[in-house]
Amino acid sequence: MRIAIVGLGTSGATLACLLADAGIDVTVVEQADDPRPVGAGLWLQELGQQVLDRLDLLTPLRAVSRPVRRVHMTARGRTIVDLGYDALPGSKPALGVRRGDLFALLLSEVRRRGVPLRLGVPVTGVRPTPSGIAVETAHGDLGSFDLVVGADGSRSAVRRSMNVTSRDRPYAYGALWAVVEDPDGSSTDTLFQGLGADTSTYLGVLPTGRSSASLFWSVHTRDLQVRAGDLDAWRAVAAPYAGPHTGLLDRVTELLPASYRDVVVRSPFRVEGRCGAVLVGDSAHAMSPQLGVGTSLALADAWTLGHALAGDADLPRALATYARRRAAHVRWYQWTTRLMMPAFQSDLHPVAWPRDHLARPLTRTPGVAPVLVGVLCGDRTTPFTRWHLPDGA
Incomplete structure (x- = not known):
């Protein structure tokens, strides 16, 4: 064959x-x-x-x-999901991989x-x-x-x-994303998602490799290119969603589009x-x-x-x-x-x-x-x- x-x-x-x-x-x-x-x-x-x-x-x-052992989700700064893989006996944590x-x-x-x-x-x-x-x-x-x-x-x-x-x-919505250095491990072992007051906006932070993190910013596909070009404006909008990860926003030098x-x-x-x-x-x-x-x-x-x-x-x-x-x-x-x-x-x-x-x-x-x-x-x-x-x- x-x-x-x-x-x-x-x-x-x-x-x-x-x-x-x-x-x-x-x-x-x-x-x-x-x-x-x-x-x-x-x-x-x-x-x-x-x-x-x-x-x-x-x-x-x-x-x-x-290892990614937890999922932590907030809405307007309030925790709505805090879920660990240890809730299922015998399960293995996910891996944050480059x-x-x-x-x-x-x-x-x-x-x-x-x-x-x-x-x-x-x-x-x-x-x-x-x-x-x-x-x-x-x-x-x-x-x-x-x-x-x-x-x-x-x-x-x-x-x-x-x-x-x-x-x-x-899909009508995609994401702008970046991989940034995280030498201090501030993203720890947790997938973080900060949600807004509606269903169109959130910021995700995924531990990636040993010393980096991936950031995902939800956006309508019509805005994938428009928002990618203005990092300072994006940081100002994204900061309220970042929770403990605001420092990672300053490390972003480029936002790339992803559609699904x-x-x-x-x-x-x-x-x-x-x-x-x-x-x-x-x-x-x-x-x-x-x-x-x-x-x-x-x-x-x-x-x-x-x-x-x-x-x-x-x-x-x-x-x-x-x-x-x-x-x-x-x-x-x-x-x-x-x-x-x-x-x-x-x-x-x-x-x-x-x-x-x-x-x-x-x-x-x-x-x-x-x-x-x-x-x-x-x-x-x-x-x-x-x-x-x-x-x-």
């Missing part, structure tokens, strides 16, 4: 390692000439850590990351395995041919493969050409004869980062697909197994994220009052905190049932 993976992000690089370890002929195609990490820090949940542990990457990643550290580890492993990398090749789509699935580029077909994996993000060209999309909507999409597919794969195309990560199920599980879901996709392909030589059956195993898990987080968004990033401002007045008593209700922490761990299919990596270990 010859497999092409389009995209050298987290899911693409992880899957390349898994397939190479299984002795499968795999090539990675990446549009960047010199691929680098893009975006702010990651909130890596327990599920994602399990996958990296199986690649022997968790220990080196922990060495350069910071994207560059995770990317460097995965890229090193891809290269150590000798996986061919085709860099500087923007893929425009895929299509079936008599010899397999062709990878299309602006300069002609790159070649034909038994399987093409779309790991090319929320605006996936592979997904578009597969014609499997049932929902692809941009809500993507649902009818099926994450298509089969043409004995060949096919399949989607992983944001290509298959992009969503808002509100719950911080996007990276963990992408890693779970990569592990599940790799396990299915290595364990079944019948490609259509292996792809069907992958889709079946991922369906309930992905669906749960898509709906949970979609239901949460109006309370934090929307124009439904009346929702702010019940959010601010009910969150604290709700999280203190017996039995609620463990359920909420379970959702954060990234491995739920319902509030009370868990998803497990497919080999059962």
